[in-house]
Amino acid sequence: xxxxxxxxxxxxxxxxxxxxxxxxxxxxxxxxxxxxxxxxxxxxxxxxxxxxxxxxxxxxxxxxxxxxxxxxxxxxxxxxxxxxxxxxxxxxxxxxxxxxxxxxxxxxxxxxxxxxxxxxxxxxxxxxxxxxxxxxxxxxxxxx
Amino acid sequence: xxxxxxxxxxxxxxxxxxxxxxxxxxxxxxxxxxxxxxxxxxxxxxxxxxxxxxxxxxxxxxxxxxxxxxxxxxxxxxxxxxxxxxxxxxxxxxxxxxxxxxxxxxxxxxxxxxxxxxxxxxxxxxxxxxxxxxxxxxxxxxxxxxxxxxxxxxxxxxxxxxxxxxxxxxxxxxxxxxxxxxxxxxxxxxxxxxxxxxxxxxxxxxxxxxxxxxxxxxxxxxxxxxxxxxxxxxxxxxxxxxxxxxxxxxxxxxxxxxxxxxxxxxxxxxxxxxxxxxxxxxxxxxxxxxxxxxxxxxxxxxxxxxxxxxxxxxxxxxxxxxxxxxxxxxxxxxxxxxxxxxxxxxxxxxxxxxxxxxxxxxxxxxxxxxxxxxxxxxxxxxxxxxxxxxxxxxxxxxxxxxxxxxxxxxxxxxxxxxxxxx
Numbered sequence: 001x002x003x004x005x006x007x008x009x010x011x012x013x014x015x016x017x018x019x020x021x022x023x024x025x026x027x028x029x030x031x032x033x034x035x036x037x038x039x040x041x042x043x044x045x046x047x048x049x050x051x052x053x054x055x056x057x058x059x060x061x062x063x064x065x066x067x068x069x070x071x072x073x074x075x076x077x078x079x080x081x082x083x084x085x086x087x088x089x090x091x092x093x094x095x096x097x098x099x100x101x102x103x104x105x106x107x108x109x110x111x112x113x114x115x116x117x118x119x120x121x122x123x124x125x126x127x128x129x130x131x132x133x134x135x136x137x138x139x140x141x142x143x144x
Numbered sequence: 145x146x147x148x149x150x151x152x153x154x155x156x157x158x159x160x161x162x163x164x165x166x167x168x169x170x171x172x173x174x175x176x177x178x179x180x181x182x183x184x185x186x187x188x189x190x191x192x193x194x195x196x197x198x199x200x201x202x203x204x205x206x207x208x209x210x211x212x213x214x215x216x217x218x219x220x221x222x223x224x225x226x227x228x229x230x231x232x233x234x235x236x237x238x239x240x241x242x243x244x245x246x247x248x249x250x251x252x253x254x255x256x257x258x259x260x261x262x263x264x265x266x267x268x269x270x271x272x273x274x275x276x277x278x279x280x281x282x283x284x285x286x287x288x289x290x291x292x293x294x295x296x297x298x299x300x301x302x303x304x305x306x307x308x309x310x311x312x313x314x315x316x317x318x319x320x321x322x323x324x325x326x327x328x329x330x331x332x333x334x335x336x337x338x339x340x341x342x343x344x345x346x347x348x349x350x351x352x353x354x355x356x357x358x359x360x361x362x363x364x365x366x367x368x369x370x371x372x373x374x375x376x377x378x379x380x381x382x383x384x385x386x387x388x389x390x391x392x393x394x395x396x397x398x399x400x401x402x403x404x405x406x407x408x409x410x411x412x413x414x415x416x417x418x419x420x421x422x423x424x425x426x427x428x429x430x431x432x433x434x435x436x437x438x439x440x441x442x443x444x445x446x447x448x449x450x451x452x453x454x455x456x457x458x459x460x461x462x463x464x465x466x467x468x469x470x471x472x473x474x475x476x477x478x479x480x481x482x483x484x485x486x487x488x489x490x491x492x493x494x495x496x497x498x499x500x501x502x503x504x505x506x507x508x509x510x511x512x513x514x515x516x517x518x519x520x521x522x523x524x525x526x527x528x529x530x531x532x533x534x535x536x537x538x539x540x541x542x543x544x545x546x547x548x549x550x551x552x553x554x555x556x557x558x559x560x561x562x563x564x565x566x
Contacts (some may be wrong), residue, residue: 003205016358020417020418020419023418023529025418027419084387098490098494101420101492102493102494105492105493106493108418109355109493111477112355112356112358113221113356116355120289
């Protein structure tokens with residue numbers, strides 16, 4: 001059976017893949033392709049945030065009453081990542097490869113530690129608390 | 145527990161890990177000087193006082209120093225185990241480890257008996273504070289990842305290493321070396337090197353290799369079982385030392401697990417998803433390759449003297465990996481603390497330390513390791529090795545200082561004041 005944990009973890013991996021594609025394109029100085037990959041990665045990343053913030057987090061908060069707990073922390077980190085995403089766009093426009101990789105590395109580190117917290121704790125907590133609602137929550141996320 | 149970790153209010157101040165990282169290369173320079181001025185026959189003989197002093201300059205002044213510093217950062221981040229008074233804790237552990245290492249090594253290198261008492265006292269304070277507190281908070285962690293489990297075994301092994309070490313030191317103090325002395329020494333080395341050092345490296349690798357390099361995870365079953373298996377094997381082997389049993393079978397078993405770790409690690413790094421060049425990969429790969437070579441030497445007893453084994457294991461495997469890790473941790477923490485405080489124009493991770501300078505350091509480091517090995521056959525090479533090692537540690541120190549200076553120059557400014565960056 002699909003769980004929140006397996007569904008969203010899979011989406012993390014897909015985002016990682018797109019991120020690696022983006023970095024590869026920049027590494028090869030293929031700026032046109034890089035722009036395409038950045039658009040793809042950016043929209044995938046924001047879509048992932050939306051699935052969490054607009055569906056799963058809300059269901060979790062409703063059920064547990066924890067609005068200032070883990071979900072608030074994750075929202076803050078999403079904001080931080082969005083800011084870095086903007087910096088990547090600027091570097092791509094300027095074709096500033098060195099700076100791009102410095103920034104992309106920062107984003108990568110943030111993403112990985114963020115994912116780890118979600119995958120190892122929050123998703124497991126959500127699956128446990130939401131119980132029978134899990135299926136509906138996943139459907140609603142897919143519908144976004 | 146969830147809000148802990150990489151949130152600024154829970155992560156320790158940067159000065160906590162940084163002071164440990166900056167002290168290690170200073171002991172490295174001292175160790176290079178000891179190699180330079182000591183006769184090769186004496187320092188390459190593991191039973192000489194000089195060699196015992198040199199070994200502990202490394203295991204206490206460098207290995208424990210960097211691992212303690214890194215652990216204070218990693219326990220909250222990777223394990224969710226938070227140190228309540230990070231500054232006080234770091235002050236006690238760092239000061240006593242530094243003084244303890246100096247006292248302890250002064251006794252073995254210069255034969256000042258008083259120094260041994262002072263050294264042992266401070267080392268006991270440092271290690272007991274660190275391990276008892278770490279064990280307490282690690283055993284409270286509810287969500288058990290493979291890293292937390294490995295960290296627990298690391299902490300237990302460290303405590304065992306310390307207790308056996310204290311016993312050995314007390315027999316030195318009373319000049320009463322018993323018949324079982326070398327069984328205790330062997331057990332001390334076994335738990336220190338394979339338990340304390342390798343288990344921590346393993347636990348951290350399980351999370352750090354996938355995280356830093358976007359590489360494949362270690363197989364789940366390996367992550368779950370390997371630290372436990374190693375810990376049990378260390379006990380069995382220690383008992384064997386006391387009864388003089390033939391331990392080839394268990395030694396082989398331990399080697400198989402460790403070789404699997406090194407091979408899986410190298411494979412994971414080679415197949416990483418993020419193909420961007422990163423100089424710290426050189427450190428990791430060199431380190432794991434040296435680990436494989438040292439395991440081969442250890443298992444096969446290929447060489448009568450343990451000098452080469454010690455050099456390849458300590459400098460080739462352990463120190464390379466620790467340096468690679470420090471080069472990742474310092475820029476990340478600098479960047480993380482500055483951006484979290486709201487500074488705008490923060491250097492990127494790659495701008496804190498010039499990559500070229502890390503490469504220079506790497507070449508000196510590798511050259512020193514090979515020269516140390518060569519010195520076994522051509523003794524005069526020890527001078528070259530010692531000088532290269534000193535140079536390598538100076539470069540390491542300079543690289544770390546340059547990053548920390550960049551951090552503190554920005555941290556001194558007002559986050560909203562952009563003029564500092566013009």
